[in-house]
Amino acid sequence: MFDYDPAREAGVPHRALPFFYGDILHVTNVADDDWWTARLVTESGEEGMEGIIPSKKRVEKKERQRRKQVNFNAGSQSLPRGMDGRRGSRSQLSFSRKFPFVKSTDKLNEFTDNELGPTEDPIMSYVAVERQQISLVPVNYPRPVIILGAMKDRINDELVLRDRDRFSSCVPHTSRPPKPNEIDGRDYHFVSKEQMQEDVRNNQFIEAGQFQDNLYGTSINSVREVAEMFLVSAKEMAKIELLITISTPNLI
Template sequence: MDDLKTVQCSDEGRELYEILQSPHIQALLSSHDSIARLDYEPVLPPLPEELPGDQDAMRIVCLVKNNQPLGATIKRDEETGEIYIARVIHGGLADRSGLLHTGDLLLEVNGNPVEGLEPEQVIQILIHSQGTILFKVIPNKPQTTATNSSVFMRAMVDYSPQQDWSLPCPDVGMSFRKGQLLEVVDQTDGHWWQARRLPTTSSCAGLIPSTSMLKSKQREQWWSQPLPIDTCSAVCAYSVSPLCASAGFRRSLRLWRRMAYRGCRLSCSSCYSCSPHSTSLSNPYEEVVLYQRSPQENPRLIVLVGTSGVGVNELRKNLIRMKPSLFKGPIPHTTRPMREGEQTGREYHFVTRELFEYMVCNNRFLEYGLCRGHLYGTSSDAIREVLKKGRICIIDAEPHSLHALRSRKLKPYVIFIRPPERDVLRLTRQHARILTSCCSCRDYEELEEASGLMEMKYRQLFDRTVENGRLEEATAELLSVIQEAQEEEQWVPAPWSVPEDSETSFLT
């Protein structure tokens, strides 16, 4: 400004002088000068005077620990006894600083040599260190590594790092439950991945077992525990929610299910979570992608799941009754003779026993059974027929049938129907027909227990949960949820995004 006063200026110079004289600019410059004269923490310690001649042989790293973990794990080389950085946690302090890298050899921490120490002793030094931490490291040789892109997965099992003795550092382990969405940000380690739970507000990832690691843990746990026959029997006994439209067929299928599930007390080989060959054991994680149905695609199949007595069938019938042009149930198959007034393709698909058994051998039925000498079943063809006509096919199914339904062509949206609190349950069921004859002898406590057990075992397969307190309110909520499933983005298994011509079979 002094120069502008004394020098003969152009029009632009005079304009600049007026701008610099304005109160706002004067205040900005004054604030800048005041702040620039102040000292702020942290005050980094001076670098050691004696540094090795080879500048690349050693690095001095200063990090400020402000009530947060450093986000790195260390390991001891069994042969040399040296301590090195085993991994840098994605999003942690060390990762954000860009100063520590996997493989860096650790020499000192705050002036304390780490030679001869165990990793636990080094960790204790870090725990008792506050503020600025000075590391002396020998950098790892630069390696060209591919950039890791995030992969989104749904957890099919539960995991607790506090109960995992093999976790390198329990403090950086991340727990998750069945059905939770995980963003896997690093898979470079074959045993331990880095991931975040979704939705999350934390940028720092946690350690979770890789697929192979978790499979190994599950096999060990399964073989070391007794077979939970009573648990499976409880689920089988309380999971009687008929699947098809006709009242006669529903009664027949109820009888068949009750007889069939008694066999679960003798054999548990078909139980989802008890067999070592179950899907949860072979695939502890399921890769998922965001999917939004296009108007040209068939509607998504809607599957209602719940224990007997919770009102699944009543909700399904209420939806079809309210919007018959939008919702429809599949027409079941049967081998019984056609009765007067019935028409094939309306009440049932009447077929011969030979054709029915042929369809069974070719896995065409989602459920089937024998009652009073006749076979009954609901086929995948019947479901696809409803969807091809542009109507939303809505069924209620047993949880163990969901694996047969989960295919790219059907893209089922599974809604778990949960009973309300006991007081609401008792009030709403006093004069309602929701408690059917097959479960009216059970009290409300047993219904809650059965529902909780089913949700605990199968929640990884459920997309949403709806509480069925009052029928009208639950139906309205279901309508809203179904609309979201058809019109908004949803997380679905990654194979469902594969083009149709690449899928060779209907059931995956």
């Protein structure tokens, strides 16, 4: 909950470990009242540099001492920095979350190392966190891959050609009439323009667009059909990871 720079403190052990607000420390030894042994934990969860850090008791004691020494005398001199690095001024009584609210210098004498003022904020030193183990779960269900761009059809065909057991394309919908060599359900699902517009309004399509006054799109049911087909196949193929490619037509 604070930055620690050993170079700014006198009498620290030579193995003192600097750290910043938000760093995670793995404390390995708390036998000493003033100094603990700890390792920095990296963003990947691995343990890094080891060193000595001030104990919770030492940090809080030094902060209480710092608060008692705050100078409230008249003048324009800035107040010392707190643990959060901010400064106050003499005209500001509640200087920050880290400073006590004191109405006169006489009240300073009422503080002791083991007491907090009646309106003083608690001292934030270290916060305990719990290490959790995250297990990677193998994916045993089809996952959609949406292919976009000028090369989408070529990429789609290449993936299916290379590994038919792993990849399959969804059959898109269109409102245009079929060409002589096209088969309904294989090349396209041929539907009326009115029916397709109604399905689009009912959110039955992942994507849809218009080209030369004809509608094209990929429906949710088309994706589901391929997924269900491969879920059955996966049981016979040791539950390998399967993908679905969705190749949309060129839309203008």
